Amino acid sequence: MKITCCIASRGRPAALVGVVMAAHRLKSGDHPVNFLLGMDSDDPEVPYVKNILHGAAPADFSIGAKPPLTRGEIENRLLEQAMGEGAEVVTFLTDRTFIITPQWDAVMAHAVMSVPKRVVWWSCPEDPGCVIPIIPRQYAEAIDYTWDQRVHPFWWSDTYQQEIDLMINGMPSLKINAYYSGARSTTNNGRDFKFWLDVFIAMRPKRRAQAKVYAEHLGIPWPDQTKVEDYFARYDATLAKRCEEFEKTFGDERPPSEAYLRAKANAELMLSDEGN
Numbered sequence: 001m002k003i004t005c006c007i008a009s010r011g012r013p014a015a016l017v018g019v020v021m022a023a024h025r026l027k028s029g030d031h032p033v034n035f036l037l038g039m040d041s042d043d044p045e046v047p048y049v050k051n052i053l054h055g056a057a058p059a060d061f062s063i064g065a066k067p068p069l070t071r072g073e074i075e076n077r078l079l080e081q082a083m084g085e086g087a088e089v090v091t092f093l094t095d096r097t098f099i100i101t102p103q104w105d106a107v108m109a110h111a112v113m114s115v116p117k118r119v120v121w122w123s124c125p126e127d128p129g130c131v132i133p134i135i136p137r138q139y140a141e142a143i144d145y146t147w148d149q150r151v152h153p154f155w156w157s158d159t160y161q162q163e164i165d166l167m168i169n170g171m172p173s174l175k176i177n178a179y180y181s182g183a184r185s186t187t188n189n190g191r192d193f194k195f196w197l198d199v200f201i202a203m204r205p206k207r208r209a210q211a212k213v214y215a216e217h218l219g220i221p222w223p224d225q226t227k228v229e230d231y232f233a234r235y236d237a238t239l240a241k242r243c244e245e246f247e248k249t250f251g252d253e254r255p256p257s258e259a260y261l262r263a264k265a266n267a268e269l270m271l272s273d274e275g276n
Helices: 013-026 046-053 072-084 104-114 137-142 157-169 193-202 204-218 226-250 258-275
Strands: 003-008 033-040 059-064 089-093 120-123 133-136 175-181
Touching: 003 013, 003 072, 003 104, 013 033, 013 046, 033 046, 033 072, 046 059, 059 072, 072 089, 072 137, 089 104, 104 133, 104 175, 133 137, 133 157, 137 204, 157 204, 157 226, 193 204, 193 226, 193 258
Parallel strands: 003 033, 003 089, 033 059, 120 175
Antiparallel strands: 089 133, 120 133
C-alpha cells in the first residue's frame, strides 16, 4: 500500500527533518512510504531542508506562495498532489509529531484495509483527541481533496472532519495502535479561541449537509444521529470551558497577522449572515 506522509511546515527546519527521519527509520519496509513537504516559497529554510534530506529519505517538496488565509490551504494542495501521484493513503503529520511506533506503516495499512472508506486517527500518549488523521483514497475522493474549509486560521480542520466521519459512521472515532509524541506549544495565529469555537459550532449544519453527500458517494446508509448529536453537545460545552486555558497554553502573543485578520473578518461576516 503506497503511503504518503504530508507535512506543512514553516521556519522549523530541525523539527521538520527530525519528524521525517524518525518516521523513515521506524517504517517496516513492507510498504512504499513517501514524504511530501509543503513549504512556503519565501521560507529561507527550504534549501537547508532539501539539502539535509537529499539522499537520506524519500522526500518530495510542494513549494508555493504563503497561503492568504489558512495553513489548511497547503494541506488541501498536498492531499490532492499526493493522491494524484498514486498514494492509496495519506496522513497529515506536523513538525511536532514524532512517530514512536516501529513498523507504523504496517499498522496503518492494516487499519485502512479494514475500513477503506473511513478516516482513522493516530494515537498519542499525551493527547486523547483525534488530531492526526489517516485518510484513505476513497474518502479523499469523496471530499474532493478538500480537507480544510479555509475558514479557521488554526486547528479545527481535523475536528471538522472527525465530526463528519461520526455523522457518517457513528460512534466512536477509530484510532490505530500506532503512536506519535511531541511537545505542543504556542499555536501560530492561536487567539480568540471562544470566537473560533463559535464559528465551528455555527458550521455544523454545513458539515451535516456535506456528510450526507459524502455518505452517498461512499455508498454508506445515513445512520441515526441521536448519539453523535449528544456527543457534539457535550464536546461544545467542554471546549467552551477550556477556552481560557487554551489562551494561556497555546495563545500566540504576537500581533495578529494580516492573514489572521482577513480570516476573522470573513468569519464575522459568515456569522452575521447566518444570524439574519
